[in-house]
Amino acid sequence: MAAKDSFRICPDTGLKVHLPAEALIKANAVVAVVFLLVGGILGLLVALTRWPAVHLLPAEAFYSVLTAHGIDVLLFWIIFFEIAILYFASAVILSSRLATPWLGWIGFILMLVGAIMVNVAVLQGQSSVMFTSYVPMPAAPHFYLGLILFAVGALIGVCIFFGTLVIARDERTYEGSIPLVTFGALTAAIIAVFTIASGAIILIPTFLWSLGYISQIDSVMYKLVWWGMGHSSQQINVSAHVAVWYAIAAIVLGAKPLSEKVSRSAFLLYILFLQLASAHHMLAEPGISSDWKIFNTSYAIYLAVLGSMIHGMSVPGAIEAAQRGKGYTKGAFEWLRKAPWGNPAFSGLMLSLVLFGFLGGISGVVLGTEQINLIMHNTLYVPGHFHATVVAGTTLAFMALTYIVVPLIFRRELILPAVAKWQPYVFGIGVGGISLFMMGAGTLGVARRHWDITFSDATLTFDYPGTAFLMMGLNGVFALMAALGGAMFILVVVGSILFGKRRGEAAQPAPAPAAPKPAAAVGTYGNAGTIYVPGTYIMVGLFFTAFVLYYFVNWKYLSEVWPLS
Amino acid sequence: MALTPPKDRLWWKEPLHTSEIVWITVAFLWGVVMFSAMIYWHIEGKQNLSNEAYRIDPEVFAARAEEMTDQYTVREEGELGIPVVHPPPGSDIYIVARLWEWWPILELEKNQSYRLHLSSMDWQHGFSLQPTNINVQVHPNYELVLTIAPNEAGTFSIVCNEYCGIGHHTMLGRIYVVE
Numbered sequence: 001m002a003a004k005d006s007f008r009i010c011p012d013t014g015l016k017v018h019l020p021a022e023a024l025i026k027a028n029a030v031v032a033v034v035f036l037l038v039g040g041i042l043g044l045l046v047a048l049t050r051w052p053a054v055h056l057l058p059a060e061a062f063y064s065v066l067t068a069h070g071i072d073v074l075l076f077w078i079i080f081f082e083i084a085i086l087y088f089a090s091a092v093i094l095s096s097r098l099a100t101p102w103l104g105w106i107g108f109i110l111m112l113v114g115a116i117m118v119n120v121a122v123l124q125g126q127s128s129v130m131f132t133s134y135v136p137m138p139a140a141p142h143f144y145l146g147l148i149l150f151a152v153g154a155l156i157g158v159c160i161f162f163g164t165l166v167i168a169r170d171e172r173t174y175e176g177s178i179p180l181v182t183f184g185a186l187t188a189a190i191i192a193v194f195t196i197a198s199g200a201i202i203l204i205p206t207f208l209w210s211l212g213y214i215s216q217i218d219s220v221m222y223k224l225v226w227w228g229m230g231h232s233s234q235q236i237n238v239s240a241h242v243a244v245w246y247a248i249a250a251i252v253l254g255a256k257p258l259s260e261k262v263s264r265s266a267f268l269l270y271i272l273f274l275q276l277a278s279a280h281h282m283l284a285e286p287g288i289s290s291d292w293k294i295f296n297t298s299y300a301i302y303l304a305v306l307g308s309m310i311h312g313m314s315v316p317g318a319i320e321a322a323q324r325g326k327g328y329t330k331g332a333f334e335w336l337r338k339a340p341w342g343n344p345a346f347s348g349l350m351l352s353l354v355l356f357g358f359l360g361g362i363s364g365v366v367l368g369t370e371q372i373n374l375i376m377h378n379t380l381y382v383p384g385h386f387h388a389t390v391v392a393g394t395t396l397a398f399m400a401l402t403y404i405v406v407p408l409i410f411r412r413e414l415i416l417p418a419v420a421k422w423q424p425y426v427f428g429i430g431v432g433g434i435s436l437f438m439m440g441a442g443t444l445g446v447a448r449r450h451w452d453i454t455f456s457d458a459t460l461t462f463d464y465p466g467t468a469f470l471m472m473g474l475n476g477v478f479a480l481m482a483a484l485g486g487a488m489f490i491l492v493v494v495g496s497i498l499f500g501k502r503r504g505e506a507a508q509p510a511p512a513p514a515a516p517k518p519a520a521a522v523g524t525y526g527n528a529g530t531i532y533v534p535g536t537y538i539m540v541g542l543f544f545t546a547f548v549l550y551y552f553v554n555w556k557y558l559s560e561v562w563p564l565s
Numbered sequence: 566m567a568l569t570p571p572k573d574r575l576w577w578k579e580p581l582h583t584s585e586i587v588w589i590t591v592a593f594l595w596g597v598v599m600f601s602a603m604i605y606w607h608i609e610g611k612q613n614l615s616n617e618a619y620r621i622d623p624e625v626f627a628a629r630a631e632e633m634t635d636q637y638t639v640r641e642e643g644e645l646g647i648p649v650v651h652p653p654p655g656s657d658i659y660i661v662a663r664l665w666e667w668w669p670i671l672e673l674e675k676n677q678s679y680r681l682h683l684s685s686m687d688w689q690h691g692f693s694l695q696p697t698n699i700n701v702q703v704h705p706n707y708e709l710v711l712t713i714a715p716n717e718a719g720t721f722s723i724v725c726n727e728y729c730g731i732g733h734h735t736m737l738g739r740i741y742v743v744e
Contacts, residue, residue, distance in 0.1 A: 060731060093568055130728050136705060137688045137729065176570035219689055219704045246567035256566040260576040262585050284701045286618035286683075286709035294603045302596030309592040313585070318567075370603045371613055377700040378691040378726035445698040447691070447726035451734040458737040459644045459666075462695065462722035531582040540588060544595070551599065555606070561697045563611040563678075563714045 007097075012408060016173075020101035021091035021164075025084045025409055027108055028157075029402070030497075032080035035115065036395070037490050039072030044483040047434065051476030052454060052469055059451045063128040066449060068119060070131030074390060075150065075233075076115045081398050082188065082240050083111070083157040088409075089185035089243065090164035096173040099163030103156060110153030117146030130449060132226065135206060135217045144207035148200065155196045158189045180257050180264065181250070184243025187267040188236045191274060195236060198228030220287050227278035235274040237390060238308065239267060241352065241397040245315045248349045248397075251404055252340060255322035258531055263314050269307035273299040280368035284377040290370060297368045305365055312357050313540045320533040332535045344420045348400025351428035356393030359435050362547050364389060372554045375561060378449075381442025388435035391482075396428055399489050406493060412500030420492045427485025433478025441471035443557075614701065615711040626684040626708055630659035634669050642670060642739075649741070657682060657710075660723070660738065662690040662703045664730060667723045667738025675742050678714040691727030694740065700726060715742040 006019040042065050048056040049065075057065060091098040098104065120142070121127040127139035165186065168174060178186065202225035208214045246263070249255035257263045279296030282288055299305060323335030340346045363385040367376050376382065403420060406412055414420050446453055446468050453464055453472070573579065607613055633656075638648040648669040652658045654677035661668045663686035673679060683692055685705040693700045697717075701709065715721075723738030 059734065063728070063731065063733075128730075134689050134727070174570055176574040177576055179569050180567040180571070218706075220707060250567040254566060259579055259581065259585060260571045260573075261579040262581065262589075264576060284614065286702070286704060286707045287620075289616050290607060290613070294600070298596070298600045298603070301600045306589070306592050306596055310589060313588050365599065369599065371606050371610060374612060374614060374700060375698045377702070378693065379698070379700060445693065445695045445724070447693055447724050449728035449733070450724075450726065453734075455734065455737050458735040459647075460642075460722070460737045460739055462724065462737055465696070531584055533584070537584065544591070548595070555602070558612050559610070561612055561699055562694075562716050564699065565611075565613050565615055565712045 010408065015092055016095035017409075018091045018097045020104075021087050021098035022409060024098065024101060024104045024108065025087045025092070025405075027105075028080045028084035028087070029405065029409075031108075031112060032077050032084065033402075033490065033493060035072050035076040035080060036486070038119075039069055039077055040483060040486040042066075042069035042072060044479055045069075047476050047479030049451065050453075051472050051479075053473060054476060055452075060125070060128070062451045063130075063449075064122050064125060067128045067130050068122045071118055071122070072115075073395075074131060075147075076111075078237055078390070078394060078398075079150075079154050079233075080111065080115075082236065083107075083154060085240055085244070085398075085401075086157060086161040086185055086189060087164075088405075089182045090161050090168065092409075093179055093182050094164075094168040094174050096164055096168035096171065099160050099167050101160075104160050107153040107156030107160065110149050110156065112153075114146045114148070114150030114153060117142050117149065119146075121146060132230065133206070134226075135209070135219050135222045138210055141207060141210040144203050144210055148203050148207060151196045151199045151203070154192065158192045158196070161185070161189050180260060181243045181247045183264055184239055184246065184267055187270055188239035188243065190271050191232055191236050191239060194275060195229050195232035198225055198232065202226045202229065220282075220285055223282055223285065224278050227281040228275070231277035231281060232274055234386075234390065235270055235277065235304070237394040239270055241356075241394040242267070242308075242311050242315070244397045244401045245311075245349055245353060246318070248345050248400055248404065249315065249319050249322070252343060252346045252349075253319060253322040255318040258314055258317045258321060258533070262310060266307040266310035266314070269303055269310075273304040273307075276300060277304075280373070283368070283370050283373040293370050297370055302365070305361075308357075308361060312353075312361075312543060313536060315353060316539055317531070317533045317536040320536045321531065324532065332538055336535055342421050343403075344424050345400045345403040347421075348396050348403070348424035348428070351424055351432075352393055352396040352400065355388055355396070355428060355432050355435075357543055358546060359432060359439075360385060360389030360393050362543075362550055363435075363439060365547075366551055366554050369551075369554070372558055374564075375554070375558055376442060378447065379442035380438045380446045380448045383448055384435050384438030384440075384442055387431060387438065392428060392431040392435060396424060396431070399427065400424060402489075402493055406496050406500070407503060410497050410500075411503045412496045413503060414492060415495045415500050416492050419488050423485055423488040423492060425485075426488060427482055430478050430480075430482030430485050434475050434482060437471045437475040437478060441468050441475065444468040444471070446472070615709065617710040619708045619710070620706060621684060621708040623684065623686045623705055626659070626682070627661055627686060629657075629682070630661045630668070633657070633659050638669075639672065652679065654679065656680070659683075660692070661686060662692065662725070663687055665725070665732030665736040667692075667725070667736065670739045670741070672741040672743060673715050675715055675718045675744050678712055680710055681713050682708055682710050684708040688729045689727050690725050690729055690736070693724040693726040695722050695724055697721065702727060715740075718742045718744050 007016045049062045121140045127143040129139040276296035328335040637650045637652045639651045651672040657680045659682045685703045690703045721740040725736035
């Protein structure tokens with residue numbers, strides 16, 4: 001077919017871009033951003049309702065909005081964007097044609113129909129069951145059906161990614177091993193298969209239950225299998241956003257991985273150990289032994305966390321090595337001070353890295369400690385943790401990548417460069433704030449998914465401490481800031497795609513400050529004896545110190561509650 | 566670089582730099598420490614979630630809760646006249662979770678231990694004891710049994726922190742601890 005042979009040559013990178021692949025990338029990315037917009041607005045409404053002084057929405061609306069918010073951002077925004085990343089990491093990076101683009105469109109339509117169906121179900125009011133939809137609390141059948149269709153569509157996209165890798169290898173569009181970014185995307189795709197399979201195993205029976213064909217679904221089993229999908233999908237996000245970090249560092253700074261072996265092995269750790277992940281969502285459940293909980297919550301002695309900690313040195317290390325190669329060698333941090341902080345792709349990358357590691361990673365491991373979980377389960381600490389990982393981490397990284405995708409794939413210059421420059425800071429600090437203050441409120445016992453912490457409609461009374469209310473207020477303020485950051489992103493990205501100056505096919509300077517030629521020696525490949533990244537060592541040392549201290553502080557908190565066994 | 570194939574096809578044969586080996590080792594050992602900490606706490610720590618649980622019919626559980634209540638009620642409270650139950654130390658005590666209340670109210674003695682049984686009549690609920698901040702999940706058809714020993718006197722509230730429908734935020738229980 002003629003279509004499959006149509007390529008353009010990217011004037012900036014020299015890559016052969018398969019036009020049908022590009023069309024799919026654009027479609028998925030655009031729809032992703034639409035769901036980000038919708039989900040983001042809903043998130044703001046949630047924060048303004050949980051801010052007791054504002055208490056914006058009434059109870060019924062709050063619970064549906066909260067359900068829709070979680071699903072629209074955590075599933076639809078992120079996964080549509082990840083499908084675009086998969087197509088990019090396979091077809092574009094490998095200069096290959098995409099496998100069966102027509103099937104990609106079917107997958108896209110299934111995902112879109114599914115996503116709309118779920119939103120309709122939630123809007124209709126009978127499916128305010130939260131993103132987790134725990135049985136036996138029921139939702140309408142089309143709620144579950146929409147999720148199933150979405151999952152099938154995503155699985156198709158994942159299969160097309162695998163198919164494209166096979167084609168690229170077969171047609172020899174590249175030499176040697178796949179690049180690291182594609183390797184990271186492959187990690188995400190492999191995990192996606194397990195994730196979607198788990199989702200199907202639990203959602204199909206639950207769908208049948210909602211129709212009355214199955215009489216009962218065991219509530220503990222539901223959680224176990226559902227979280228096999230639920231947490232694994234977060235590991236897809238981590239693999240994808242780490243791959244994105246490497247990609248941005250490469251594009252903006254010409255950074256090379258310090259060690260392909262170390263970075264790739266770290267990705268492999270994700271695949272090998274993530275399947276144990278349901279456990280840390282079930283530490284406070286009855287009917288499961290502590291042995292199982294301890295082994296699985298640690299992903300077998302924290303071997304998947306090890307993967308992240310490795311990237312935590314490899315990514316900034318690669319950036320530092322690249323910068324030192326350019327001559328920024330004064331002291332430990334000149335490379336960081338003189339880095340392109342005005343480039344939103346770079347600042348987004350760095351903020352995402354720091355916030356994900358310090359706020360998200362540390363809080364996640366602490367939260368997932370079997371006994372410490374007792375003082376955190378279902379408190380607002382949990383959303384505090386995951387907004388740091390998925391929003392400050394993944395979403396901000398994806399936003400940063402978009403500033404590169406718009407010029408390269410959509411062939412448009414960015415409009416409002418001043419707005420773009422500040423956007424990652426406004427969003428990053430806003431989201432960092434909401435995470436921090438939700439964690440603070442949760443430490444004081446404030447419940448999650450709760451409309452009214454003054455209990456004005458309850459027959460008994462209870463007062464959370466005053467500081468908890470302060471936390472909720474601060475959460476609201478920073479949510480406004482995050483929403484502003486989100487709005488800035490939408491404005492720049494949508495505005496650029498529609499109205500940005502067309503870049504045409506003539507090679508033009510890259511949108512970033514001129515990246516050095518990639519061939520410039522930036523640290524030899526095969527790094528024995530040639531890595532020198534003192535700034536990164538210091539940052540990693542600070543991270544580790546914070547981790548250890550915070551970890552032990554929480555054991556101290558636990559030791560003060562009622563003895564229980 | 567990350568967007569191009571590795572220069573050396575056999576990337577797994579790359580030697581590791583000392584700093585990488587050091588960090589990987591430190592991170593791995595830290596993982597071992599954290600893993601061991603959980604095991605250690607089961608041996609030496611005083612706050613662990615019990616592994617004792619049973620499958621149970623909601624009606625059976627409710628009947629046991631009512632039996633305890635009939636035997637040990639000392640007064641009633643609140644607009645709905647919820648019984649306040651003062652069971653003997655060391656005994657089996659019951660709290661029922663249902664849309665949308667925790668029933669009954671318990672009055673316990675400081676530094677005495679009790680076997681607390683938790684189950685739900687209908688949907689999942691979150692037993693969140695405040696301000697001491699103990700949080701466990703309560704399922705229908707499962708009975709969790711944990712031994713608790715209140716270490717301070719006062720009035721404690723049970724907030725529901727598992728979303729359970731429109732009345733979720735009205736679901737509030739109470740435990741009194743007396744000297």
